[in-house]
Amino acid sequence: MASNRIQVLLIDDDTKYCRLITNYLSGFGYEVHAVHHGGEGLQFAQQGEWGAIILDVMLPIIDGFEILRQLRNDTATPILMLTSLGEEADRIVGLELGADDYLAKTASPRELLARLRAILRRGSTLQSHVPQQEIIIGPLCINFGARIAILDEEVLHLTPVEFDLLLVLAQSRGRVKTREDLLNEIRDRNYDVFDRSIDVHISSLRRKMNDDPKQPRFIRTVRSAGYMLTYSEQGKEK
DSSP: OOOSSEEEEEEOSOHHHHHHHHHHHHTTTEEEEEEOSHHHHHHHHHHSOOSEEEEESSOSSSOHHHHHHHHTTTOOOOEEEEESOOOHHHHHHHHHTTOSEEEETTSOHHHHHHHHHHHHHHHHHHHHTOOOSEEEETTEEEETTTTEEEETTEEOOOOHHHHHHHHHHHHTTTSOEEHHHHHHHHOSSOOOTTOOHHHHHHHHHHHHTTOOTTSOSSEEEETTTEEEEOOBSSSOBO
16 A cells, blocks of 8 residues: 555445446545455455545445444544435434445445545644644643544544534634534535534534533533533533
């Protein structure tokens, strides 16, 4: 894998589709390695240093959801779920497990490229707009140069989207951010106003921070408005 091209792992059992995507992305500076069943895909994903992973849901041996679940235990590599399943419930499951985006296989290679570029550049876009290197709020330390968040002296294993949400909220400490605000600040494309992905990612972020939404230390829900980050040890804002 010694190359200046961005390394992408494509895990999909449709060999014809893999050839299509591989050939298309190669023309835009990506080096795609395609794997066609879940067991091998998980092994490659855990052993390699990938710029991004494109992961199908319906796979032999191990399905995409299980691969995603295992990968999110130890990696924050951007993951784009790619599937023929179009139901909202399936999209929500993927997002809850830590996917950065979700795309139907009926979408064009051009849209896939746009989504891939978006999840790859999101972190660098946010970082370029912030002068300081570290934000400290109580026991929470966010180092966005290294893209690491530490809470109570433990590293939080966040997905890129979760990290960016936490960073945006921390930068706006004490101010309400609407869902639309958050979507605009962490994404590179327009969203339906009914998109539930922000709520899903916030829920996952809270879970990893052990932040009880009823008595939050950090992330507060502001009814009919959005979310706000404050710091409270026992429900009293500081």
